[in-house]
Amino acid sequence: MHVDLLQLAAMRRAVSARRGSAVLAQLNNGSEAVAFSVRNDVSAIATRGPLTPDHVIRTKRTAMIVGADAVASVSAFADAYRSYFTRNNHDALTCLDPAPRWAVWPGRGTLAFGTTAGECGIISDISSHTQQAITRAEALGGWQALPEQDIFALEYWELEQAKLKKSASAPEFSGRVALVTGAASGIGAACVASLLARGAAVVALDINPAVAERFCDDSVLAMTCDMNDGDSVRRAVEATVSHFGGLDIVISNAGCFPPSHSIEQMPADIWQQSMALNLTSHQRLMQEAIPYLRLGLDPAIVIVASKNVPAPGPGAAAYSVAKAGLTQLARVAALELGGDGIRVNVLHPNAVFDTAIWTDEILARRAASYGLSVDGYKKNNVLGCEITSRHVAEMACAMAGTLFACTTGAQLPLDGGNDRVI
Numbered sequence: 541m542h543v544d545l546l547q548l549a550a551m552r553r554a555v556s557a558r559r560g561s562a563v564l565a566q567l568n569n570g571s572e573a574v575a576f577s578v579r580n581d582v583s584a585i586a587t588r589g590p591l592t593p594d595h596v597i598r599t600k601r602t603a604m605i606v607g608a609d610a611v612a613s614v615s616a617f618a619d620a621y622r623s624y625f626t627r628n629n630h631d632a633l634t635c636l637d638p639a640p641r642w643a644v645w646p647g648r649g650t651l652a653f654g655t656t657a658g659e660c661g662i663i664s665d666i667s668s669h670t671q672q673a674i675t676r677a678e679a680l681g682g683w684q685a686l687p688e689q690d691i692f693a694l695e696y697w698e699l700e701q702a703k704l705k706k707s708a709s710a711p712e713f714s715g716r717v718a719l720v721t722g723a724a725s726g727i728g729a730a731c732v733a734s735l736l737a738r739g740a741a742v743v744a745l746d747i748n749p750a751v752a753e754r755f756c757d758d759s760v761l762a763m764t765c766d767m768n769d770g771d772s773v774r775r776a777v778e779a780t781v782s783h784f785g786g787l788d789i790v791i792s793n794a795g796c797f798p799p800s801h802s803i804e805q806m807p808a809d810i811w812q813q814s815m816a817l818n819l820t821s822h823q824r825l826m827q828e829a830i831p832y833l834r835l836g837l838d839p840a841i842v843i844v845a846s847k848n849v850p851a852p853g854p855g856a857a858a859y860s861v862a863k864a865g866l867t868q869l870a871r872v873a874a875l876e877l878g879g880d881g882i883r884v885n886v887l888h889p890n891a892v893f894d895t896a897i898w899t900d901e902i903l904a905r906r907a908a909s910y911g912l913s914v915d916g917y918k919k920n921n922v923l924g925c926e927i928t929s930r931h932v933a934e935m936a937c938a939m940a941g942t943l944f945a946c947t948t949g950a951q952l953p954l955d956g957g958n959d960r961v962i
């Protein structure tokens with residue numbers, strides 16, 4: 541059965557609101573999960589209680605049954621959980637969050653909700669084993685969970701209550717879903733690393749198949765994607781939502797630096813290639829991502845443009861014009877999307893030398909043309925500092941985070957100070 545990805549994203553947002561923190565929503569649409577979800581008695585057997593009492597710490601007492609209105613189903617589950625707490629609270633305990641941890645989505649399979657991919661994996665494993673055991677038990681005559689008072693006693697064990705007072709604050713992007721383009725190397729790869737360090741789940745896209753080998757982490761979905769191919773971009777965005785439940789952050793970084801040509805001598809294919817990747821592909825990505833970002837958690841788009849926008853150079857018309865158009869696209873996007881709470885900001889890096897376009901040979905040649913050593917050329921800015929991909933990635937994450945919560949439509953240089961820009 542078709543999975544409505546917008547409904548999935550809306551459900552994830554509703555669960556996050558009830559939990560009080562961002563969560564991922566991972567769908568299990570394997571044959572066993574789907575078969576369990578379409579049982580006529582699934583609403584009864586999935587809401588009797590956990591297979592073993594200690595599972596309640598991970599899964600809560602029951603699964604959520606997703607109805608025709610997924611968001612309403614979350615509200616109904618939360619109301620039922622509060623009633624369960626009220627019925628069994630005899631010691632002035634503090635109610636835990638009323639959000640579901642797993643759900644049965646009839647015809648689609650099952651869902652696990654967690655603040656990390658690891659938590660989702662644990663919940664998914666427990667729910668999978670639970671489904672198998674229940675199915676076998678029902679075939680042998682049925683099964684019965686412990687009374688809810690006993691399950692409540694374990695869920696609200698005093699040591700569990702103590703955890704509420706000692707829980708450490710989660711990383712800034714815990715439970716958030718980010719998508720990064722041009723992620724196989726350079727700035728894109730650094731952005732993936734910085735997002736992971738802040739607790740995000742990340743989809744890493746690149747036309748280079750090596751992107752799939754670059755990251756070995758349960759929190760990363762790495763995919764080959766040609767940003768010039770509309771179908772490929774659409775499939776990548778849909779895979780993001782299908783795998784993690786939604787989309788909150790887009791770092792649109794893919795690009796190329798074409799060979800230098802004067803306007804007079806510009807080959808038509810060089811011009812078109814630059815416009816396609818450095819401008820049009822970003823518009824295409826935003827077009828596919830915006831419907832899901834509207835359902836995202838503190839959604840943000842960060843566009844990686846270039847110093848060539850405020851300070852172009854001769855021989856770089858194809859690159860500079862495309863990046864200028866990209867910046868204008870971002871400004872319009874900020875105006876269009878602000879009402880939906882989606883922030884759109886632009887970074888203008890310059891002279892980031894630890895990227896694929898800067899080989900040792902090119903660096904040496906460029907440094908010599910300025911009469912500088914390679915080290916001097918790398919630090920040829922007002923601050924005399926070297927700009928790396930990590931610096932750009934850290935700033936991109938800042939723009940996607942709470943520091944820029946009230947900022948949209950901004951353009952920020954990251955160049956160590958350029959006298960032509962200043």
